[in-house]
Amino acid sequence: MDLNYSAEDLAFRDQVRAYLDTHLPSDLQHKVLHHLRLSKDDYVRWHRILAKQGWVAPGWPVEYGGPGWSATQRHIFEEECARAGTPAILPFGVNMVAPVLMAFGNEEQKAHYLPRILSCEDWWCQGYSEPGSGSDLASLKTRAERHGDHYIVNGQKTWTTLAQHADMIFCLVRTDPDARKQEGISFLLIDMKTPGITVRPIIMLDEDHEVNEVFFDNVKVPVSNLIGTENKGWTYAKYLLGHERTNIAAVGRAKRELQFLKRVAGKQQKRGLSLLADPVFAHKVAALEIEIMALEITVLRVISQDSGKPGPEASLLKIKGTEIQQDLTELMVEAVGPYALPFDPAYLEGEQAHSVTEQDDAAPLASYYFNFRKTSIYGGSNEIQKNIITQMILGL
């Protein structure tokens, strides 16, 4: 047993840290560190900066443009990005459709799409969920009928993250309605500019526009946009769902947010003392800090055993990771108390430099708390994750 990073890993960490110090634009960093909302341009800008460095797709093989890092190096990179407060690289292109393209796409598809993903020429979104499917993904109803060299797609997707910015969507569609649930599903790539596609915003409880419904009304999709074999889409979907989920725990971000929480609590007062010096509040913060310490080691244990494919342990990381994130946002709101009540979208969107109440740290926190309620629901709800642990690990 040896829990120290190797000298090589430490050098790598220093390299990443130095790079982020100089290349992360301060306006983007400010937004991330202060829980403000990112625009499309913010995401694209950071994506392209990393792409230029060759670091935008840490999980990709070198042949496709990946940096050739070990699992530990990828972990270090994620940690350092979280620590510095970079915008996220949205997963839909780089981490979701790209691995499917590499594994099951044909040469033309790979040659066309992969470079465009790296350069963020295409903004991808994910067409999995449908109204009524929820955790039962395979119950999807969107229909694709083959007509010669194209499909006609009809149906509806929902919870489509940032579809309002998207150029492309990868979709699960039903190509054989008579087959059993998981069979008869195909994996299609669809250009969002195709006639017949309508995107309707779903406004979240923090009034952010983050997800959408996407309607398909006789949308014509070339057969060349089919991935792999018709009716085998469920296999590809499962491959995608199982891919690259260690950072699901988001320990790096949790560590950064813990420091934010302490800073904010240190400035708040309880009966004339700093709130962080209040034993009751400090005990809650300490318990959460310890949970984060534990999860960091649990993540490293999973990575160190990793055969490339994460097992059902990913469910543990997802549950604990989201619980920690939610607890952090909950304690942030507790820390600022009544100053969490004001709602200031103009400040959140960056349209004003300061919040209307002049409490800039506090202003975004209730929105942030509300926003994070989704994390125990999406990506397979935490209840579904417990079902997975029950069945796959405990054998019940």
Add this chain to the structure above:
Amino acid sequence: MDLNYSAEDLAFRDQVRAYLDTHLPSDLQHKVLHHLRLSKDDYVRWHRILAKQGWVAPGWPVEYGGPGWSATQRHIFEEECARAGTPAILPFGVNMVAPVLMAFGNEEQKAHYLPRILSCEDWWCQGYSEPGSGSDLASLKTRAERHGDHYIVNGQKTWTTLAQHADMIFCLVRTDPDARKQEGISFLLIDMKTPGITVRPIIMLDEDHEVNEVFFDNVKVPVSNLIGTENKGWTYAKYLLGHERTNIAAVGRAKRELQFLKRVAGKQQKRGLSLLADPVFAHKVAALEIEIMALEITVLRVISQDSGKPGPEASLLKIKGTEIQQDLTELMVEAVGPYALPFDPAYLEGEQAHSVTEQDDAAPLASYYFNFRKTSIYGGSNEIQKNIITQMILGL
């Protein structure tokens, strides 16, 4: 809405309080207040003191020897007994078999058994559970075969509380093995001295002998000991289970134990301060005190709506009541910390006046904590109670 006791109720409370002040033997009170174990004689002695006063069966109709109290008066009486620290009146005779006898027994049975229950001439125990039946009570297997004017009983009961002291057992037995689960069950009264009965102790995790297995090997029981109609026993069993369950919450005892907890914590030190002055510990105690305050009102609300038959709200009272009891014992152990480790049965049994460590308050607390783990399991586990709430109240 009026949450004050009437002048009449207050006078009744004073009367009960004055009576207990003078009639509760101090040695019994000492044992109860200090979490020591009660002997058979302790129980019988207190039963007979109350019987003399006519107060041993508060729920009984006046015609059978009950005191004719209102639901509120019964509540006050329970509260005062708990406050003073009386031994419990064991429910098996007074509150369990007696109501069944009154409702379904014949005149001979009533005339014979009810006075003997009042006077504690018969110590009753309950023969419901069997190995393997658990929460699924109706799956019982103990067999009673009719042979002329008697039954031959074969089988086994378990979790039989204090059967080692018992004169009589009321049993659910299967009289028709071919009928469906809940049918074919009969309700039999059996003399514990009948040949063929063996009582085997089950030692609990605190090493107390509280429950037993009872084996029936060709035990001959007169048909005159059958309650009501053969094969209709399940109806009587359900009647019994639904009877008199408001004190299941045991709020009175919880209030007394809360005071004990505060006293013990007040004497313990944390970093040079009284533990009760430590904000972290005080917050736990306060949260629990508030839960008890809330449950007291919830109980009173249920009583005030009571039509005589408690509804599924009893499940709420059982869950919250046992959670509170368990939390109390947990905090007691936390309060005394390492002083909970010693195990001193001689002191618990009253064979020695003081504990080996001379920490008399602390000595019984771990045993008490361990003992109370059963409360969320017996009488229908708390999981079963939640099923009842789900189905009967929420309609899911």
Add this chain to the structure above:
Amino acid sequence: MNFDFSQEQIQFADALHRWANQDYQFEQRKHIIQSASGTSDDAWAALTELGALALPVPEDQGGFNGSAVDMLVLMQELGRALVVEPYFATVFAAEFLKLAKAHFDILEQVAAGQTKLAAALYEAQSRHEAYDIKTTVTANADGYVLNGKKTVVIHGAQADQLIVSARAGGDQLAAKGIMLFLVDARSPGVSRRDYRTLDGMRAADISFDQVQLPAIALLGREDGGADLLDAALDYGITLLCAEAVGIMEATIAATLEYLKTRQQFGVPIGKFQVLQHRMADMYMEMEQARSMATLAAVKQSSANVQERRRTVSAAKVRVGQAARLIGQQAVQLHGGMGVTNELPVAHMFKRLTMIELSLGDTDHHLARFIAQSDFAAA
């Protein structure tokens, strides 16, 4: 002992319920929130007509002299409908006048629905501590001069008159030196900054710059400010607890409905035992919260100040705990739909969250409960 509501109370609740069902539905409420003022004159008129404004006002000022239990019934109904009007702000502030037995004209206007009030108590540094006051008051020949700033004053910009706490002396956290005033919101030197709150209401930051007040603006005795503040806060907390219980009922009803209709894996999701038990937990939390909200209302009239304080703080704690569990779990059980702004459940969750943070949060009231002398007197 009797927990039943009276016939009058039930009829009153029914009338409010009918009004909300008819004229204050989810879509109507949404339009009110999105409007410039964030409140509805029609709704205010309806509440006035229903007697909601008159209810807490003494009979001599044209009110019904309603008890805290009457108000419990009312606030539960407003909670159920997630009413965003400045009703709570007004009746909470009116309690200061009732306790001070002053400014009967204002109380008359409140009862008639002609005046809206708000209580401007907390400041940028005070967090949950209402005694933590930096706003200063000094006496002069014409009465008093007020200087300072109040923050997150609920419906502060919609109010005609403000109750303002200020410090005439004493340390920043001391009870001594606190004074309370009635201030016309349009007085020279008063400036207000209106903004939305996350639960669909409005709040304001209010500055007082050399605001001259007449001598009669002082509420109660010069040295009675802290007691008045304490008593009125306990009244306000009791109202919030009642509102929260109403919201919990609506939240649980909505979630049950969802569990019964939403299908997954071929069955209603309400058939999954884990979700069933979660609902059972929510139900039990609600019942415990209801018990404490009821007790707090009953103890409002207690002559024993200690008892009132500990009961009200206990209620705020227990309601706050229940509010959090029920709000979070209702959203969780609604799945993706729960985190959108499109269903009432998200709005219930947000309002429950904000109630938890208002007039002292759970930890604040646990500490207050512990600080009462009964706690350690074991």
Add this chain to the structure above:
Amino acid sequence: MNFDFSQEQIQFADALHRWANQDYQFEQRKHIIQSASGTSDDAWAALTELGALALPVPEDQGGFNGSAVDMLVLMQELGRALVVEPYFATVFAAEFLKLAKAHFDILEQVAAGQTKLAAALYEAQSRHEAYDIKTTVTANADGYVLNGKKTVVIHGAQADQLIVSARAGGDQLAAKGIMLFLVDARSPGVSRRDYRTLDGMRAADISFDQVQLPAIALLGREDGGADLLDAALDYGITLLCAEAVGIMEATIAATLEYLKTRQQFGVPIGKFQVLQHRMADMYMEMEQARSMATLAAVKQSSANVQERRRTVSAAKVRVGQAARLIGQQAVQLHGGMGVTNELPVAHMFKRLTMIELSLGDTDHHLARFIAQSDFAAA
């Protein structure tokens, strides 16, 4: 970075496991507990032969100089088998000698299984605070004289030699003035009262009445007592955390087995979703506890005392939380059988509970974690 145990560690664990499976089964353990001494000479001989006693002892004293990670592996196995022998007491106490680099003869005897030790640290008033010492020491011509009383000394009556903390000066809670001594348990003036503990072990209250000690009985420097005490406690805590993780594994395995076999309403109770998710919670708690127990073992060798302290306290907290949840829920899931003394699960629960209360409970270590300077340095 590498979390794997070495070949040697795995072989050692396997050997212990085989021994326990063969010679330390549940029934055998029960007889040991019921015996007069409460310990087994055979088991001690076996542990010696297996090298368990030699493992933590330096090579120069005939040991294997095992690391804290080696001890993690060992303690997990002893935990799994619920071993009640004075092993923990002995190696915990031996750590004081190792750190003080003194009394090599005793360490040699420990390695050879010839001597048992115990650490007598806590007193009737100290609760979790090891610095809270009333036992006094005064210097005299022959060395030192010890007076005082220690309580709940684990395996104190079974020990040949005792490590005793005493106060030469300073306030009752001060680090300053603490001194540590090696005391022969049979010295004149030492009297011991042996009793059972609820987890099947033994403990003793020990009085020191004018006990004369030679000068060499002092461990370390006169002014180094608190640091030595602190470091040895961190080692002891690390051992307890490892033992607890082993017990958790056994507890979860036993409960899973029960859920798969126990039938109710015609199906194995492991088919009920609520019980399944409870098991998932227990599993996650164990994994988080394992991570922290591992980290604590690794950080034992850290040169940074702050880091060692915060990591060890964090581990005790996280293990304590997991111990409580897993212990209580394992009993709950076993139903009636869980609350009898007849199945191993009750004994696992009891030992987990007692570990939580030993060498500082969860709140004690949360406070210690907070007291480290890293905490507030945000």
